[in-house]
Amino acid sequence: VHTIPVGLLGLGNVGAGVVRLLADNDAAIAARLGARIEIRAAAVRDPQRPRQATLDAARLTTDPAAVCVDPAIRVVLEVMGGVEPARTLLLAAIAAGKHVVTANKHVLAEHGDEIFAAAAAARVNVYYEAAVCGGLPIIRALREGLASDRIQELVGIVNGTSNFILTAMADEGRPFDEVLRAAQAAGYAEADPSFDVDGIDAGHKLTLLTRLSFGTRLKPEQILCEGLRRVTPADLALAARFGYVIKPLAVADDDGRGVLARVHPALVPARDPLALCAGTMNAIKVTSAALGQSLYQGRGAGMMPTAVAVVADLIEVCRDLPTARAARGPGGGEAPAPGSPLPQARPLRDPGDLECRYYLRFAAADRPGVLAQVTRILGEHEISIWQLVQEGSPAPGSPAPVVVVTHPARERRVQAALALIDRLPVVASPTLLLRIQS
């Protein structure tokens, strides 16, 4: 059995998982692949640091650029994360004719065009299953399993930290800040949580999913993106009363006129599989023209789940090696070889065109006529009310939450109505808008 030497950039959590998984399943992988995989070099910042991986110290190097151009190395695994130096190193490895496997959604979301184009020119592959939902093979499902079908909609829970926080808030009735601190203590959330709770991480993943599903090159900033910080336990309880669960969604759909991509918390019917996807789990519901609805659910983050995806990609790349340098459609439904036509990239549509039902929580003063003012403005914008709940105000004189669930309405009109409502003197703070995904 011959050995395929690979290089590793980064030996943190995911990198250590890769080393461990390759060791644990060495014989099985060799049997499946007909070759052994060997980590020839691993680039780290500080070789002295204690690590979770047991890798021969002689394999460690502080020179990642040397790993990328090492003629003995066939495949480069990038698990360092972040934009730079990951971008420069990936491009160097590609230019040196290496296939690359990356777990880095951030660099692909921001520099995917450049990286995929370089790979196509060099006729090497870029695999990135680990960049979206960890070990859940959603990239494979879209890139291969549904390559024959036309995708119409993706609705997913792609950020485990956000899902953990909303699940805990709903189960325990505790506020966002408190649950976030608990998540940070448990290691489910970063010290700076904004990537997770403000939807940035989910936006990066959605950029990749949108490219793959619709051919659309989306800049992360083109995504309608809202975080979780304004959702309260009271919202979760009220949503439950209406038959919904609030979930951190990433959605992209093509309604025939174009693609709309958005990341925000949304109300999901309680019996929907996404409503039942709890804790740190991820799930993606895909609707395609011929297959209809399919669902993929699993652990989207963590050392070993992410390592599963990295090593699966590595095996896949190695399967192609004997015949390599003929890229199998590197990324994003990209054409497999220079000169082939580009995929039909679907145009973007304006987020204002979105039509759905809305959950609106107004912080209205507990005074006569306030409800009349709010509902009049909604009516003038052709937003009709399906249900309205006015809770008693918590203390005399303090704002009383009024919650409205609308019939389907146009985002543009809802935003215009809220701009007026939030300027009313009787409204104490900005209205909370949550979309209903049905």
Add this chain to the structure above:
Amino acid sequence: VHTIPVGLLGLGNVGAGVVRLLADNDAAIAARLGARIEIRAAAVRDPQRPRQATLDAARLTTDPAAVCVDPAIRVVLEVMGGVEPARTLLLAAIAAGKHVVTANKHVLAEHGDEIFAAAAAARVNVYYEAAVCGGLPIIRALREGLASDRIQELVGIVNGTSNFILTAMADEGRPFDEVLRAAQAAGYAEADPSFDVDGIDAGHKLTLLTRLSFGTRLKPEQILCEGLRRVTPADLALAARFGYVIKPLAVADDDGRGVLARVHPALVPARDPLALCAGTMNAIKVTSAALGQSLYQGRGAGMMPTAVAVVADLIEVCRDLPTARAARGPGGGEAPAPGSPLPQARPLRDPGDLECRYYLRFAAADRPGVLAQVTRILGEHEISIWQLVQEGSPAPGSPAPVVVVTHPARERRVQAALALIDRLPVVASPTLLLRIQS
């Protein structure tokens, strides 16, 4: 853009779906693949028969063997079903150096060893995503996405007809026979339903899943296989009272000592994703060492869902064509090239070793002391009772159903106890045994 000529064996429901899907998504597939796919020849029994597919009559032939050896054809799609002549034709195509794509679980379950060995020798690929759960990319998930992980258990609903019948029985309280006739009228069940309702079809699929997940070569007759016919609406209602839904499961697990494969209706906790998989939907829950639990759900049968899988495989094979004849691990985790080591096939374990909780429905005469006899025999076999329900007998003197839910017990002991109980003069008919999957 160049054209890849392929041959089609069979132009029934699935074949027509393949033709339609290729036509509908022609441009998108060409963009993804960098080549056009063209059905050069389609072998049918009767060219005059009206069909759902619009294919140039000149492409139809009644000579499938000629399609298999046609030098112009690169890939053969087998969608005729059944064991023969499918087996002979697949072997002929493989011998002629064609890659093959098949939707035929039956021929692979019974002759997979022969077909995969022939493909390995000829260095061509056998793709069969459509043979298990139609368009749901479960084969891809196991073969590629989890190639890096060690699979411990698969629990799936892999037969849509069975799931439809049990769902309708539960929802409408109607008996098996009546629901089966309705399913036949609606086209969800065949005139001869035994493949579906007796677990044969699920057994074929489980054979393929077991080979892929555990390397184990399983003959369909080695599967513990029980059908649905004895389940009644009363069982579904009682199960619901205990917090369960009865689902048609296919299960394979490796507990470290070996693999046990079984197909039977089972009680599933009401909150389990499998319990919520209703109607004709399929779902598979996979547990693997590093990723943990992942779930795949979608439409497992029907013209277009099955065609999605066939064409996805076709695209995959075509992606490899420029570099072809170096099989990418044809099937079953098989070694990719002659001479490589075989995967570690896990041994089988005895179904008697199964340990789980049981739902037992006794048809006991409504007479004093009967319950004592039944419970004494259970006790003597170390089967302890978790819950017991005795319903009033429907008419004076007629047998009264007694339902017992046990604590975890050993299958071997339960079967021994039932053999004695069913011989008691006070027991009117064989006890119904259902396993509880938790």
